Amino acid sequence: MNTQATFKTSKAQRYLGTLCKHFGHKVPVQMDGDRGRIELPFGQCELAASDDALQIEVSAETKGNLDKAARVIANHLERFAFRENPQIEWH
Known part of the structure; x- marks a missing residue:
């Protein structure tokens, strides 16, 4: 299962780096240029x-885990990008 969102911003590279660095202290993360992967449990x-823009795609085995992963990523992005007040809509 997966869901996707697009956050329109001129600071996409900055937020990609911030998210990857933040989660990299806790879970496996890969970052290469303008792409990143965060492996949550x-x-x-x-x-x-x-x-x-920052394109975000979250995937998980179950609907419950998908919702949880999407919520965790969105909550962190909203905190890091609070000045831009992102409205993350998953599709």
Whole structure:
């Protein structure tokens, strides 16, 4: 199962790095240029930064874990990007 969201921002690369560094202290993380992967115990998050957006894709084995992973990523992004007041809508 997976869900996706797009956060329109000119600071996508910064937020990608911030999310990966933050979670890298707790779980396996890979970051290579404008892409990142966060491996949570209950799901994975793929990130891709462009000049005007941060693409986020969360996947998990169950709906409950998918919802939990999406909530964790969104909550952290909302805290890190509080000045931009992101509204994360999953599709």
